[in-house]
Amino acid sequence: MADQFIDISELAARSGLAASALRFYENTGLIEAIRSAGNRRRFPRSTLRKVAFIRAAQNVGLTLDAIKGALDGLPSGRTPTKADWENLSTQWAALLDEKIEALQRLRNSLGSCIGCGCLSLERCALYNPDDAARARGFGARYLLGDDPRQFMNHDPT
Numbered sequence: 001m002a003d004q005f006i007d008i009s010e011l012a013a014r015s016g017l018a019a020s021a022l023r024f025y026e027n028t029g030l031i032e033a034i035r036s037a038g039n040r041r042r043f044p045r046s047t048l049r050k051v052a053f054i055r056a057a058q059n060v061g062l063t064l065d066a067i068k069g070a071l072d073g074l075p076s077g078r079t080p081t082k083a084d085w086e087n088l089s090t091q092w093a094a095l096l097d098e099k100i101e102a103l104q105r106l107r108n109s110l111g112s113c114i115g116c117g118c119l120s121l122e123r124c125a126l127y128n129p130d131d132a133a134r135a136r137g138f139g140a141r142y143l144l145g146d147d148p149r150q151f152m153n154h155d156p157t
Contacts, residue, residue, distance in 0.1 A: 004044060006043055008041045014048055017051065022051070023041075028068065030071060032044075047079075053080045056085070057070070057088075061096065061099050066092070066095070070088050102143060
């Protein structure tokens with residue numbers, strides 16, 4: 001019977017990830033290893049599928065925290081199945097829609113001030129006079145959805 005465990009070098013080679021990335025995944029609780037008598041990491045072969053799941057989720061823009069939450073929600077930490085992916089991808093649809101909208105706002109505002117409040121660009125005064133965007137809160141206000149036109153006619157007096 002074939003060994004049910006693989007070492008980190010085989011997991012790295014077969015998954016296409018560096019061993020350091022796999023150690024990071026292990027340290028953050030995304031994957032689990034057992035230790036051999038010689039203290040070497042040994043991963044269940046099913047970890048290959050889990051790593052593929054993690055990479056697919058990252059490729060669609062999910063954070064490692066979101067991925068870990070999904071994996072933690074599986075019974076007894078089992079390896080995700082196709083049905084798990086379909087269920088989770090449905091749950092993640094709203095999050096992905098938000099990311100798409102944010103990227104579209106970024107694309108549409110690349111040529112103008114994004115409302116960071118830095119006023120480091122001469123042109124910024126046209127889009128963010130007297131740092132009016134700052135009054136709406138921290139961060140890149142225009143990328144967060146604030147309309148830059150609401151600041152265009154700002155009267156500081």
